Amino acid sequence: MNPLERYLPLVDDEDAFLAACDRPLPSVVRTNPIAATPERVRRAFDEEGIDYEPVDWHDGLFRLPGGSPGTNWPYVHGWIHGQEEVSTLPGLALDAQPGDRVLDACAAPGSKTTQIAADMDDRGTLVANDNNLGRLSALRHNAERLGVTNVAVTNQDARNLSLRPFPFDAFDRALVDVPCSCEGTCRKNPDVLDEWTLDHVEAIAGVGKGILTRAVQATRPGGVVVFSTCTFAPEENEAVLQHVLESEPCELATFDLPLRTEPGITEWEGETFDDAMRRAHRIYPHHNDTGGFFCAKLRVTDGRTDGGTADVRDSDGGTAVDAGTERRKEVTAE
Amino acid sequence: MSDERGQSDANPPSNDGQRFDRLPETAADRKVPGRPTREEVLEWWDERFGVDRSVLEPYTFLEKGAGKVWIYRGEATDPCRIEALGMTFLRTRQEHWKPTTRAVSRFGRHASRNVIELEPAEAARFVAGEDQPIDRWDGDWGYLIAAHELAGGREPIGVGLYLHGELRSRVPKGSRTDVGQLGREE
Numbered sequence: 001m002n003p004l005e006r007y008l009p010l011v012d013d014e015d016a017f018l019a020a021c022d023r024p025l026p027s028v029v030r031t032n033p034i035a036a037t038p039e040r041v042r043r044a045f046d047e048e049g050i051d052y053e054p055v056d057w058h059d060g061l062f063r064l065p066g067g068s069p070g071t072n073w074p075y076v077h078g079w080i081h082g083q084e085e086v087s088t089l090p091g092l093a094l095d096a097q098p099g100d101r102v103l104d105a106c107a108a109p110g111s112k113t114t115q116i117a118a119d120m121d122d123r124g125t126l127v128a129n130d131n132n133l134g135r136l137s138a139l140r141h142n143a144e145r146l147g148v149t150n151v152a153v154t155n156q157d158a159r160n161l162s163l164r165p166f167p168f169d170a171f172d173r174a175l176v177d178v179p180c181s182c183e184g185t186c187r188k189n190p191d192v193l194d195e196w197t198l199d200h201v202e203a204i205a206g207v208g209k210g211i212l213t214r215a216v217q218a219t220r221p222g223g224v225v226v227f228s229t230c231t232f233a234p235e236e237n238e239a240v241l242q243h244v245l246e247s248e249p250c251e252l253a254t255f256d257l258p259l260r261t262e263p264g265i266t267e268w269e270g271e272t273f274d275d276a277m278r279r280a281h282r283i284y285p286h287h288n289d290t291g292g293f294f295c296a297k298l299r300v301t302d303g304r305t306d307g308g309t310a311d312v313r314d315s316d317g318g319t320a321v322d323a324g325t326e327r328r329k330e331v332t333a334e
Numbered sequence: 335m336s337d338e339r340g341q342s343d344a345n346p347p348s349n350d351g352q353r354f355d356r357l358p359e360t361a362a363d364r365k366v367p368g369r370p371t372r373e374e375v376l377e378w379w380d381e382r383f384g385v386d387r388s389v390l391e392p393y394t395f396l397e398k399g400a401g402k403v404w405i406y407r408g409e410a411t412d413p414c415r416i417e418a419l420g421m422t423f424l425r426t427r428q429e430h431w432k433p434t435t436r437a438v439s440r441f442g443r444h445a446s447r448n449v450i451e452l453e454p455a456e457a458a459r460f461v462a463g464e465d466q467p468i469d470r471w472d473g474d475w476g477y478l479i480a481a482h483e484l485a486g487g488r489e490p491i492g493v494g495l496y497l498h499g500e501l502r503s504r505v506p507k508g509s510r511t512d513v514g515q516l517g518r519e520e
Contacts (some may be wrong), residue, residue: 034440035439035440036485040485040486040487041485043485043486044484044485047484047485070511071511071512071513072513073484073489073513074485075511076461076491076509076511076513077439077484077489077491078439078440101409122407123392123407124408125408125409125410126408133417136417140417140418141508143418143421144421144422144436145436145439145509147421147436147439147440148420148421149393149405149406149407149408149420149421149440150406150407150408150420151408151418151420152406152408152410152416152418152419152420153416153417153418153419154416154417155416155417164411165410165411165414165415165416166409166410166411167409167410167411168409
């Protein structure tokens, strides 16, 4: 059976959902602001006669109907990078700032890493970790091609991540884009549906719990952890969040994304999840003509149970920003 | 990590190719023989390519691998055994220092010397990794920054070695690109 049929009860229009999952996705590139502006990329595309379409919700993204984004001058110069539209969402949610200390726990091949580096204006410390050495070489190639200088690349199991190579003991922000069953990428790679098994979903959900737990532990109180997957499976999404909400000092934050999303779910196959799960975002292919995706934003609390109900709405706390500004001076000191 | 710092006076510490060590500020601070200094790196970019020292001032320079200098803008313990810190930047410990393609791509736009501007067809051949005769260059021989005009500005492509009227492309194999029709029909 097509595993996507599991999720028909969750979507508003079953036929549109299945039909969208069956259509291929266009090539999409993201502008690398370390190297060029979207305007200059457009001008270079025009000069080279490359067809492109802007993406209405993000001025740095272009769809390339002709495909082959890798054989043109903007690509050679690191002005653009192939990255699916929905893949830019975790970076937007993370909202990393210049001078921050940021962890990307499952970083390879580095599309999101390099996006975060650009958001940081290539200043601060971005630890890009992955457990797969082969994939790390792809990450390094991409980071160098895009001119990123603030990335420290580590090869660890993110479930036991050590900060020993760094002169600090907590991150300000962490991206946890965990390995998953990748159902949401079926428009690019239909094989994922043929290879799908429930056993794999359950096993990989366990890995996700371990990685997210460690990332929350490695992030300072007040810091932000963004959790994302490219799967629809609640076992890998809401159930993983539920686990960390129950075991670590953190809360789900409300945040906006610039395209149509649906709230996270609170019930699945007899299991119920915290109501706050509605603050997470589910992205279905038929709503924005994209891949499928899941994204949640956690705020790390100080672990004290003082009985107060923290306001975890979207704003970044003022004290956190001040602390970051102070530290930025240290970062640039030679 | 104090155990990793070479402290013996009898034998000077040697370069450990598996870890990142920060470059010494000046020759007076140098403990590992043959290791370039930060001062020399800043001086070289200024002297060879006219890249002002202020451009590179915010960055840390480290050696990992024999003479491989990395440029990094972030925090890390020194010394440090991880996969990468920032990007590869410069090859030293050889007769002539050589910037990496990526260093030139990132910082070459600040260069005011030893930049050779290529015509569209020449630029396409260069990025494909081809050597080509160019007889109009009357500047220094050695490593040059190859650049071309794109979208309203000069953009560095990579490093070329100019010798005897020939510009040899030093674009690494994995980065060579066929940019297609661009000026290839000569």
